[in-house]
Structures are given as structure tokens and as C-alpha cells.
Amino acid sequence: MNALHLPNAEFRSLAARVTDIAADLLAGLDDLRAFPAVRGEQVARAFGAPLPEEGLRARALDALGEVLALSRAPTPRFYGYVLGSGEPVAALADLLASILNQNVTAWRSAPAAVTIERQIVRGIAGALGCEGFSGSLCGGGSMANLMGLAMAREAQLPANESGAQPGVVYASSEVHMSIPKAMALLGLGRENLRLIGTDEGYRLDPQALRTAIAADRCAGRKPLAVVASSGTVNTGAIDPLPDIAAVCREQQLWLHVDGEYGALAALAIPEQFTGLSAADSLSLDPHKWLYQPLDCGMLLFRSAPAARTAFSFTGDYAKSLAPDPLEAFAFFDESLELSRRFRALKLWLSLRYHGLAAFRSAIRTDLRHAQNLAGLIRGTQTLELLAPVELSAVCFRYRQGEPGAAGDELNAAILKRVIERGRVYLSNATLRGRFALRACFVNHRTTDQDVSEIVPEVLQAARDVLSGCS
Ligand SMILES: Cc1ncc(COP(=O)(O)O)c(C=O)c1O
Numbered sequence: 150m151n152a153l154h155l156p157n158a159e160f161r162s163l164a165a166r167v168t169d170i171a172a173d174l175l176a177g178l179d180d181l182r183a184f185p186a187v188r189g190e191q192v193a194r195a196f197g198a199p200l201p202e203e204g205l206r207a208r209a210l211d212a213l214g215e216v217l218a219l220s221r222a223p224t225p226r227f228y229g230y231v232l233g234s235g236e237p238v239a240a241l242a243d244l245l246a247s248i249l250n251q252n253v254t255a256w257r258s259a260p261a262a263v264t265i266e267r268q269i270v271r272g273i274a275g276a277l278g279c280e281g282f283s284g285s286l287c288g289g290g291s292m293a294n295l296m297g298l299a300m301a302r303e304a305q306l307p308a309n310e311s312g313a314q315p316g317v318v319y320a321s322s323e324v325h326m327s328i329p330k331a332m333a334l335l336g337l338g339r340e341n342l343r344l345i346g347t348d349e350g351y352r353l354d355p356q357a358l359r360t361a362i363a364a365d366r367c368a369g370r371k372p373l374a375v376v377a378s379s380g381t382v383n384t385g386a387i388d389p390l391p392d393i394a395a396v397c398r399e400q401q402l403w404l405h406v407d408g409e410y411g412a413l414a415a416l417a418i419p420e421q422f423t424g425l426s427a428a429d430s431l432s433l434d435p436h437k438w439l440y441q442p443l444d445c446g447m448l449l450f451r452s453a454p455a456a457r458t459a460f461s462f463t464g465d466y467a468k469s470l471a472p473d474p475l476e477a478f479a480f481f482d483e484s485l486e487l488s489r490r491f492r493a494l495k496l497w498l499s500l501r502y503h504g505l506a507a508f509r510s511a512i513r514t515d516l517r518h519a520q521n522l523a524g525l526i527r528g529t530q531t532l533e534l535l536a537p538v539e540l541s542a543v544c545f546r547y548r549q550g551e552p553g554a555a556g557d558e559l560n561a562a563i564l565k566r567v568i569e570r571g572r573v574y575l576s577n578a579t580l581r582g583r584f585a586l587r588a589c590f591v592n593h594r595t596t597d598q599d600v601s602e603i604v605p606e607v608l609q610a611a612r613d614v615l616s617g618c619s
Pocket of ligand 1: 230289292294382410434
């Protein structure tokens with residue numbers, strides 16, 4: 150008997166225990182803190198035991214309680230960063246995907262998984278108005294942005310054989326940090342990312358874009374791509390896609406749309422995303438605004454041959470021998486990844502279970518929560534909005550005196566106190582140099598009642614800080 154053998158009855162019993170733990174967690178979410186009251190040292194101590202030489206068998210699961218207790222629970226009152234809430238039907242699919250353990254490299258390794266992923270990708274592209282686009286799932290937005298820019302580079306300034314050539318990429322000053330990171334990794338260099346100014350709504354200014362491109366051409370540099378954000382990470386601003394697409398067409402530049410945070414909201418409010426289909430590549434994050442458990446990013450592209458030009462480099466051991474085009478398909482020809490998990494199963498099962506209409510409705514609810522919070526902030530004397538609320542991110546701050554360092558420090562202290570209090574979780578942003586408190590709604594568990602608690606919590610935290618009670 151193999152030392153790792155697990156009798157089927159034992160698997161059933163372990164699975165039932167894990168399912169019970171998960172169901173208990175879900176049932177009790179409402180009463181949990183939005184962030185656990187723990188310190189680094191305590192968590193390090195909890196998991197500091199050396200790896201056991203002899204297995205603990207079923208007793209190994211006893212420690213799961215501590216893992217949960219020391220984790221940030223997916224409560225309805227978590228509004229930090231851009232973090233989806235983890236839809237449980239999708240989580241069940243993840244368990245099965247791990248048991249099935251498909252390697253979604255190519256049809257010849259994973260026929261159903263490859264077919265479902267291709268179908269899901271096409272289906273979501275179509276639902277966003279990008280009919281005919283194909284693509285793949287990946288670990289997240291940073292990976293999708295890297296792949297989108299790798300395609301842009303290979304289409305405009307081929308680098309795969311002889312190395313990177315200098316080229317310039319344009320994006321707004323609000324662009325996500327994964328874009329400069331991709332510039333560095335692709336050998337283009339962060340200095341060759343031009344950060345274009347934005348209007349009062351934090352949207353890229355197309356006229357400033359034209360001017361910057363002209364200046365680079367004059368100086369003998371080679372523009373290659375524009376990255377438009379469809380929902381910036383700080384404020385959810387949607388860059389003017391039709392205008393930017395017109396510049397790209399006229400200047401023959403690749404248009405990559407970073408839709409990681411916002412573009413899936415086109416399922417609910419397509420009118421705000423006109424021009425999405427003009428993208429050459431478009432990155433999305435179902436683990437954000439389709440509420441999927443991590444990880445689940447997606448890159449869509451208009452031209453599969455362009456993806457193959459960027460990514461196809463196949464060893465003989467991996468080459469498909471099938472004449473049938475469906476059976477010959479390989480994701481590794483169109484993606485950076487080779488070994489890949491069956492991410493599509495969760496998305497497929499969750500969409501089948503709830504239906505697209507339920508997701509559209511959940512996104513609309515998040516949008517409404519953001520407007521409600523903005524209204525509640527406007528109704529106070531002491532809080533002020535720092536940016537228009539275009540999607541579901543609300544940036545605001547406690548108003549005291551003139552803008553400047555003192556206000557920034559006070560608001561940073563208020564944020565720390567809000568998190569310590571544990572009832573709601575906010576994160577922060579820097580807008581035109583000012584520290585902002587930020588709530589972002591991509592959480593299908595949040596109710597109107599939860600939203601109504603945010604302002605009182607912030608005001609109480611401010612009182613605690615100002616009275617020295619924190
Ligand atoms: C606009 C934008 N782009 C890219 C990313 C990176 O996505 P990921 O965290 O999945 O790598 C984020 C994450 O918040 C984002 O908001």
C-alpha cells in the first residue's frame with residue numbers, strides 16, 4: 150500500500166468535516182470582525198511548528214479552526230482594495246477541480262476543461278460586447294496585463310528572437326502598478342511608460358495623449374501602445390475609450406484596456422463602457438467583480454494569431470499530433486502559462502447555478518451601495534468626497550483644516566482605528582497627493598444596512614483618534 154493511500158471512506162469523512170467548517174463559517178459571517186484582532190507575532194507563533202515527520206491523520210484538520218480564526222473572513226462589511234467576495238458554488242467547483250486535477254495545457258491533456266474554458270471566455274467576451282474575441286484565464290490582473298503588453302510589444306516591436314527594442318507605452322497617471330511592473334519585466338523599462346494627466350474625474354485626457362505621442366515621435370522614439378483603464382484602481386474612473394481608440398487607430402498603436410476592476414460592470418451598465426470592443430487586448434478579473442474565489446483573471450484578445458506570435462514556442466514533447474483543430478488546440482500557444490489549473494470550472498458552475506441575470510443584479514447592487522455611501526457622506530458636516538463615484542469605489546476623507554500633511558496623518562490614523570474597531574474594513578488611496586479613505590463595493594454579501602454603518606464607524610473612529618482614545 151502506498152504511504153499516501155487515503156481510503157475512500159476516510160476521504161468522505163474528511164470532506165464532510167471540511168464542508169461543515171466552510172458552512173459554519175458562512176453561517177456566522179455576519180458576526181465576525183472585518184479583520185481579525187491579531188498581531189504578526191501571534192500569527193507567526195500559531196504556525197511556527199516544524200513540519201511533522203509522522204502524519205497526524207484526521208487530527209491534522211483540528212488546526213483549521215485556528216487558520217480561520219487568524220484569517221480575514223469574507224464578511225459583508227469588507228470594502229478594502231478591489232476584492233471579490235468568493236461565491237460559494239464556485240468554491241465547491243474549486244474542490245472538484247483539484248480532485249480532478251486536470252492540467253489545462255491543451256485539449257490532449259484536458260478535453261472538457263479546455264472546451265469549457267474556451268466556451269466561457271467567448272461567452273464573457275460576447276456578454277461584454279466583444280463578440281469574436283478569444284483568450285484565456287490566468288492567475289489575475291497583473292498576469293493578464295503582462296500578457297496583453299507582451300502581445301502589444303510583439304505586434305509592434307518584435308522582441309522574442311533578438312531582444313527588446315526601445316518603445317513607449319502611454320497610460321494615465323492613475324494606471325495600476327501592474328503596468329509599470331510589466332514594462333520592467335518586458336525589457337521596455339518603466340521610464341518608457343508615459344503617465345498622461347487626467348481630467349477632474351481622473352480620466353485620461355486624450356488631447357494630452359496626442360501631445361505626448363507627437364513629442365515622442367519628434368524626439369525619434371517609437372510609440373507602441375496605449376493602456377486605457379476601464380475602472381481605475383483608486384476611483385473607478387473609466388478612461389474615454391472611443392477617443393483613445395481613435396488616437397490608437399490614427400497612430401497605429403496597440404490598445405490594451407485594463408478592465409481588471411471595472412469592465413465586468415459592462416454586464417450591468419454597458420452604456421458606460423462604449424468602445425470596449427475597440428481594444429486589441431482586454432484584461433478582466435472575475436475574482437473581482439464576478440465574485441469568484443481567487444484566483445481567476447482573464448485576458449481577451451481580438452486576434453488569436455497575435456497571441457500565438459507572442460506566446461507560441463513549443464517543444465516537440467508538447468506538440469499536438471491531432472489533425473482536428475479542436476483537438477489540436479493548446480492554451481500554451483496563446484498564453485504565458487503551461488501547467489494551468491481548471492479555473493473555468495468554478496466560473497462555469499457559478500454562472501450555470503445563478504445565471505448571468507443574477508450577476509448583473511449583484512453588480513447593480515454594488516453600484517447602488519456606492520451611490521448610497523456617497524449620499525451619506527455628503528449628508529455629513531465632517532466628511533468630504535474626494536472624487537466622483539463612477540463605479541463602486543468611494544474615496545473620501547475626514548475634513549479638518551486645510552488639505553495637507555496634518556489632514557493626511559489624521560485620516561491615516563482614522564483608517565487604522567476603523568480597522569482596529571473591526572466592524573468595517575476600508576483601505577486607502579492617494580488622490581492628487583491627498584490621503585483618502587476608500588470603500589470599494591465588489592461584495593455580493595453587503596446589504597443596505599451594512600452600508601449604513603460605514604459613516605458612523607468612520608465618525609466614531611475620528612472621535613476616538615481626536616480624543617486620544619485609540
Ligand atoms: C485596475 C487594476 N488593474 C490591475 C489589477 C491587478 O489585478 P490582480 O490583483 O488580480 O493582479 C488591479 C487590482 O486591483 C486593478 O484594480
